[in-house]
Amino acid sequence: xxxxxxxxxxxxxxxxxxxxxxxxxxxxxxxxxxxxxxxxxxxxxxxxxxxxxxxxxxxxxxxxxxxxxxxxxxxxxxxxxxxxxxxxxxxxxxxxxxxxxxxxxxxxxxxxxxxxxxxxxxxxxx
Numbered sequence: 001x002x003x004x005x006x007x008x009x010x011x012x013x014x015x016x017x018x019x020x021x022x023x024x025x026x027x028x029x030x031x032x033x034x035x036x037x038x039x040x041x042x043x044x045x046x047x048x049x050x051x052x053x054x055x056x057x058x059x060x061x062x063x064x065x066x067x068x069x070x071x072x073x074x075x076x077x078x079x080x081x082x083x084x085x086x087x088x089x090x091x092x093x094x095x096x097x098x099x100x101x102x103x104x105x106x107x108x109x110x111x112x113x114x115x116x117x118x119x120x121x122x123x124x125x126x
Contacts, residue, residue, distance in 0.1 A: 056121045063114045074106050 029037070084092040 059117055059121050
């Protein structure tokens with residue numbers, strides 16, 4: 001029995017020496033390697049989350065600016081249109097279809113653009 005034990009210990013010793021000298025891609029990962037990979041995975045996930053938050057913040061600011069500027073433009077347009085019609089001797093008239101199209105597209109842009117971008121960025125889950 002002691003002969004068998006000695007044989008096993010020699011085999012294990014040779015295996016451990018060959019394991020230590022083996023290239024890193026052939027080694028079986030130990031606890032330290034696993035911990036390093038877990039830490040690396042957590043860092044990558046954290047970086048991804050940070051990038052997503054930065055993108056969300058930038059897109060929120062862009063949506064806010066775009067919608068605000070568009071609304072200001074529409075208010076200025078209709079104000080000028082009203083003032084021109086009030087003070088000019090011959091009224092400046094746009095067709096009803098043009099005004100309806102302008103109002104409809106404005107409404108769609110004001111409601112649709114933020115909805116689509118926010119749904120994508122802020123993770124709409126079903």
